[in-house]
Amino acid sequence: MNALMGLSTNVSRLQWNEYQENGFVKLGRTLDENELSQLQNRIDDYMMGSITNNELMMQLDVGGNDYGAMGSTKFGQSKGFKESTLSYRKIEKLEQDPLFFAFMRKEIFRDICFKTYGNIDISSYRAMFMNKPKDLGTVLPWHQDGGGSWGLSHDPRVTIWTALDHATTDNGCVQVIPGSHHLGLLNEMGHLITDEQRKNYCDESKVKYLELEAGESMILNNMLLHRSGVNNGNSSRRAFSTCYMDGSTTQINSGKRFPLLFEAK
Template sequence: MSVLSPEQIAQYQQDGYTILRNALSAEDISVLRTHIEGIASGNLPFPEANIEFDPNAPRQRHIDHLRKINGPSDCDPFFRDHAVREPLLTAAADLLGPDVKLYGDQVFIKGPGGLEKTYHQDSAYFHIEPMALATAWVALDDVTLENGCLWVVPGSHREGLIDHSEVWMVGERQDKKVPDAAIDSQREQPILLQAGDCSFHHSLLLHRSGPNQTTTRRRGMATHYMSARSRWTGRPEDKPEYPLLRGREHAGCV
């Protein structure tokens, strides 16, 4: 049985995103927050290499300086359980088909004064074809214009992969960005969410997030789903083992 309505699926196909309101209960959100806070505060063991702080964070880092937790499901079964949580997994299958694998996941934490993230497409970072992954972005806090909501360019996923050759420096770390001239700012739309809502966006959808101009954190849990029929395009020796979440494996695919 589907979770997304025909209208939501059509919106995803046309615009590259859709929103599932009240996807998670207040209790589910509380459990997620508590677990993530445990990692962020150092009370739960977690590999330091997977934890990323704001580049302008002082030497004595505080929880408000935490920017990102990368690949949490690789290190903690709690996040693997989140990837198969309903209604998220069925919604992903509505968009991708019956055979679904987990590409990866991230926790995004934009603290007070947290930096913007410039326009990009997720597929520029993913060695997967077709470039048609679906990210489920669960709001752990209300997401507003002031605290750094996502902005998207509807329909941009149908225009293919755009050049990401411009360099964007995040402190001392080099990142990619789409040239400003490639963005039609007249088309961009904000994605405003309440805690427990989940937005789904296509891996070719142009999106960015603004700075956090408030005194509180803006937290989100992003889970990247892909069809089990997808193909790995990186070096064969670098191919990870991608967990099958629903359906079956396909020979020669991820």
């Protein structure tokens, strides 16, 4: 912890042990007020069209309990700006933005990556904005981040999730099943789990709501079962998520490599 700035700059042994046991741990604050304001303003500029980048993958939010509706023509994810609204659900490829890229490369995240993968090059599978707009937000059912549908030569193991607004139970914070990462990948193709698996592993009595203050981050194991609900609060729930992985990872069908974030020491 950086006492002067109040920022977390490293991961303690206690935090790391908690992460290994539970599959998640809160890091505390990783953005100072100025950095937080810059990222908030930048993502709003992308949503409103004040700044455009036609390579960004952007998706509007439909809202509600029908996760399948996200695949419709209007609400599917595709390249480029859609319309001036703060009701986007997701924006990917933010490693192309210098402000977000600089944040992704903070020393505390390097430390986490080297603890996870060892002293190797580290790349990013995705750097994305996730949003639950005020009075909207689409349910994201229980799932894991990985599997065959990702089409990668190596499975990513760690994600850093950072709150750009307060993330609360009311506005759709992440919910997890502590320790569920020890189950490993439940479906070969990954992502959503079956009804039977949900009954077996996701009893409501086990659910932990991960509330964060704006500017705080947490580590999530990619195999941790997690979900989120709609936004019933009176403010947005903006967040930024980066999936870090072995830098030698390629897309199987194309051989494509991914943006390098950290080089081996």
